[in-house]
Amino acid sequence: MAGTVLENLSSRKLFALGGVLLVVQIVFFMIGGLIAPSPTSPIRYIASKCVDKGHHKSKWFVPWGPKDQVCEKVQDFDEATAKHISANDIVFAAHIPLPNREMVRWFQFLLMIMELDVAFKVHNPVAENAVVTMEAGLAYRDDKSAEWTPVARSTEERKLVCNFSHAKTIDNEGRYYDCDMIPLFELGSCYHKYYLINIRLPVREKQNINLNIGDIKDVNLIGIHQNGGFTKVWLSVKTTLTPTIIIILVWYWRRVTQLSRKPVLLEKTIFALGLSMAFINLPLELITIAVDVPWMLLLSDIRQGIFYCMLLSFWIIFTGEHLMDQSERNRLSVYWRQVGAITFGCLCMFIFDMCERGVQLTNPFYSIWVTETGKNLALAFIILAGVCASIYFFFLCFMVFKVFRNISGKRASLPTMSDARRLHYEGLIYRFKFLMLFTLLCAATTVIFFIISQLGMLIQLSHR
Amino acid sequence: PKSSFQASLTYASSVAAGAQTAMEECKHQFSWDRWNCTDNALSMFKPNTLPANRETSFVHAISAAGVMYVLTRNCSKGAFEQCGCDLTNNGKKAEGGWTWGGCSDDIAFGERISKMYSDGVENGQDARAAMNLHNNDVGRKAVRQTMKRVCKCHGVSGSCTTKTCWLQLADFRAIGVFLKKKYKKADKVDYVRGQLTENNSASSKRNTGLKKDMVFLEDSPDYCRENLTVGSRGTLGRECLRGGGKNMDKYEKKSCKRLCKDCGYVPKRITTEVTSSCNCKFHWCCSVKCSQCTKTVTKYICV
Numbered sequence: 072m073a074g075t076v077l078e079n080l081s082s083r084k085l086f087a088l089g090g091v092l093l094v095v096q097i098v099f100f101m102i103g104g105l106i107a108p109s110p111t112s113p114i115r116y117i118a119s120k121c122v123d124k125g126h127h128k129s130k131w132f133v134p135w136g137p138k139d140q141v142c143e144k145v146q147d148f149d150e151a152t153a154k155h156i157s158a159n160d161i162v163f164a165a166h167i168p169l170p171n172r173e174m175v176r177w178f179q180f181l182l183m184i185m186e187l188d189v190a191f192k193v194h195n196p197v198a199e200n201a202v203v204t205m206e207a208g209l210a211y212r213d214d215k216s217a218e219w220t221p222v223a224r225s226t227e228e229r230k231l232v233c234n235f236s237h238a239k240t241i242d243n244e245g246r247y248y249d250c251d252m253i254p255l256f257e258l259g260s261c262y263h264k265y266y267l268i269n270i271r272l273p274v275r276e277k278q279n280i281n282l283n284i285g286d287i288k289d290v291n292l293i294g295i296h297q298n299g300g301f302t303k304v305w306l307s308v309k310t311t312l313t314p315t316i317i318i319i320l321v322w323y324w325r326r327v328t329q330l331s332r333k334p335v336l337l338e339k340t341i342f343a344l345g346l347s348m349a350f351i352n353l354p355l356e357l358i359t360i361a362v363d364v365p366w367m368l369l370l371s372d373i374r375q376g377i378f379y380c381m382l383l384s385f386w387i388i389f390t391g392e393h394l395m396d397q398s399e400r401n402r403l404s405v406y407w408r409q410v411g412a413i414t415f416g417c418l419c420m421f422i423f424d425m426c427e428r429g430v431q432l433t434n435p436f437y438s439i440w441v442t443e444t445g446k447n448l449a450l451a452f453i454i455l456a457g458v459c460a461s462i463y464f465f466f467l468c469f470m471v472f473k474v475f476r477n478i479s480g481k482r483a484s485l486p487t488m489s490d491a492r493r494l495h496y497e498g499l500i501y502r503f504k505f506l507m508l509f510t511l512l513c514a515a516t517t518v519i520f521f522i523i524s525q526l527g528m529l530i531q532l533s534h535r
Numbered sequence: 536p537k538s539s540f541q542a543s544l545t546y547a548s549s550v551a552a553g554a555q556t557a558m559e560e561c562k563h564q565f566s567w568d569r570w571n572c573t574d575n576a577l578s579m580f581k582p583n584t585l586p587a588n589r590e591t592s593f594v595h596a597i598s599a600a601g602v603m604y605v606l607t608r609n610c611s612k613g614a615f616e617q618c619g620c621d622l623t624n625n626g627k628k629a630e631g632g633w634t635w636g637g638c639s640d641d642i643a644f645g646e647r648i649s650k651m652y653s654d655g656v657e658n659g660q661d662a663r664a665a666m667n668l669h670n671n672d673v674g675r676k677a678v679r680q681t682m683k684r685v686c687k688c689h690g691v692s693g694s695c696t697t698k699t700c701w702l703q704l705a706d707f708r709a710i711g712v713f714l715k716k717k718y719k720k721a722d723k724v725d726y727v728r729g730q731l732t733e734n735n736s737a738s739s740k741r742n743t744g745l746k747k748d749m750v751f752l753e754d755s756p757d758y759c760r761e762n763l764t765v766g767s768r769g770t771l772g773r774e775c776l777r778g779g780g781k782n783m784d785k786y787e788k789k790s791c792k793r794l795c796k797d798c799g800y801v802p803k804r805i806t807t808e809v810t811s812s813c814n815c816k817f818h819w820c821c822s823v824k825c826s827q828c829t830k831t832v833t834k835y836i837c838v
């Protein structure tokens with residue numbers, strides 16, 4: 072196999088290349104650590120309790136702002152009881168963001184989590200398999216005096232899993248349960264300035280809706296968005312990197328095509344990897360500043376998926392092509408099993424993602440995690456992905472082991488060669504080893520990172 | 536100044552509500568103690584009417600905590616025009632601002648305003664002022680120390696590739712329990728050359744311990760007997776708990792001993808017929824449908 076780039080470099084140039092890569096990496100780390108703020112911000116909103124005597128389903132209730140827009144409120148439910156207001160007359164309203172601020176498009180997405188403050192009462196406990204049924208609505212406006220434009224209205228059922236960590240005695244009445252977070256909605260773009268959430272928890276005795284959900288004191292909403300500063304730094308890094316990658320790609324491909332022979336499989340794979348890298352780097356997110364693109368989150372998931380799929384396939388082909396046994400490879404069909412498996416795995420992740428973020432395009436309140444089957448399916452997916460990643464890693468290790476064994480076989484025949492040839496081969500072998508270890512290091516860190524992040528989620532889930 | 540006057544108007548109701556919450560919690564925490572947190576409501580606003588003892592330390596700490604707690608929560612409700620990152624008038628500029636890096640937590644806001652109110656009334660330079668300031672600080676720190684850290688993963692397909700964590704307020708009961716523990720460990724101090732120092736110098740408690748604990752200057756009176764000049768109402772006529780079996784903790788089980796026997800009174804059993812609601816059908820708020828039942832209730836009262 073005739074080398075194209077790295078194999079023709081002298082050791083000095085190789086080290087220089089490595090040094091430059093390292094410096095660039097450190098610079099990026101520094102930019103991330105010193106200039107960019109933390110990636111996301113969580114903000115707590117405690118919903119106000121608006122009173123809706125007439126059950127105006129189409130009206131929007133605003134918790135604060137100019138006097139003529141603000142809804143009639145109660146401070147707490149003791150006041151509501153005194154005023155003969157029933158559960159069906161209460162609308163929980165939250166305005167996003169807090170006063171004197173506005174959302175900006177740089178925030179990219181908005182994720183809302185709900186937490187219920189449920190007080191313990193001996194005679195009104197939270198049932199074992201309690202389900203909260205809520206009529207939730209989301210609206211936006213861009214002008215403080217404009218009307219609210221609805222984004223979505225939906226009736227959602229969420230499981231209410233609450234633990235009480237104290238003795239269930241009269242004495243502990245009034246302490247709050249430890250309730251799990253409830254995912255509320257996810258917006259793939261944060262295009263508007265003001266958002267309004269209205270939530271009702273209707274009680275229907277005949278249908279047994281919202282009957283055993285304890286004594287709710289407050290509805291807390293936690294809004295998570297990407298920080299504007301982070302988006303800006305991140306996009307500028309992407310924007311500077313994209314042309315660089317494209318230039319390198321063009322130069323590389325020209326060099327490959329200038330050779331008298333046809334490009335070999337490895338060269339094509341590297342080119343494909345470069346293309347997927349350029350694609351993931353493309354600062355497409357800049358569009359969101361000008362147009363409302365709710366599917367940007369989905370698209371970046373897809374781009375990430377394509378890159379990982381390509382990267383994993385590349386490693387397999389790279390080690391395979393260096394096996395140095397006599398059999399002829401250099402065709403993608405030799406690797407169809409491995410590459411097919413990787414593609415299948417990535418496709419599964421894509422389908423899973425479509426089920427969540429895809430459906431959220433039409434109904435932001437949708438979540439796959441809230442139903443029992445959905446949650447099990449999601450868990451199964453994650454565990455399967457973890458198992459596949461481990462199998463992949465061990466398979467890769469096995470391949471690399473084989474390469475090293477073949478190399479030491481080659482090395483045995485080195486003394487019989489002429490001096491010039493021997494030096495050439497030794498250099499090649501040294502570089503192969505170096506690259507193998509580097510690749511393995513990359514693969515190991517990637518897989519370990521993936522497993523750790525999944526483990527983190529599993530722990531979080533089992534914690535519930 | 537005008538700005539601080541306006542500020543005091545905006546926050547006054549929250550401060551009052553905070554003090555109220557604190558007193559309710561205080562009553563709960565001390566419901567089976569000889570001193571049961573009476574007559575102390577809003578004492579933090581009229582500083583030196585109470586003796587400088589352990590109980591007063593608790594009242595100060597929990598009031599400061601209550602005010603901070605309610606202010607923080609009301610901030611999240613959107614009750615104030617300025618909270619979190621917009622408060623740049625303190626000379627402390629928020630890093631980068633809302634658009635760039637989000638806001639500093641609301642807790643810092645609650646802390647600042649609570650400090651303004653509860654420390655603002657202490658204008659003396661004496662031992663008493665130093666003690667109150669210290670205890671207010673212990674109360675405010677308790678709010679931070681009882682906070683819980685919560686995380687949410689929101690990466691590709693809900694994985695933890697991206698994760699956001701935040702601190703959230705515990706319920707106020709947890710703060711009350713925390714401060715009650717601090718109350719039990721409170722240190723008696725002296726005021727020497729403008730500084731609070733450990734009273735019993737033989738004890739090997741470090742100065743760092745003093746920073747975290749509540750402090751007091753005078754010993755508590757005998758709360759068994761009524762002596763209104765030192766703030767004791769006596770335990771005569773107080774109710775205590777007995778029986779109840781497993782449902783009671785140690786503190787409650789010993790309440791009759793603590794309130795009656797140790798004070799030289801006898802717990803007297805009183806049975807009354809009480810009509811109360813039962814078989815209730817609850818909603819999550821407001822309306823309760825119950826039937827009326829009569830049952831006999833046994834109470835114990837110190838005589």
Ligand SMILES: CC(C)CCC[C@@H](C)[C@H]1CC[C@H]2[C@@H]3CC=C4C[C@@H](O)CC[C@]4(C)[C@H]3CC[C@]12C
Pocket residue numbers: 074075076077078341506509510513517
């Ligand atoms: C974010 C992480 C995963 C990035 C990992 C970057 C990896 C995939 C990159 C960085 C340096 C790259 C190597 C640089 C040079 C060569 C020489 C060429 O003849 C074969 C490919 C090979 C060996 C490249 C393979 C891919 C490589 C190892």
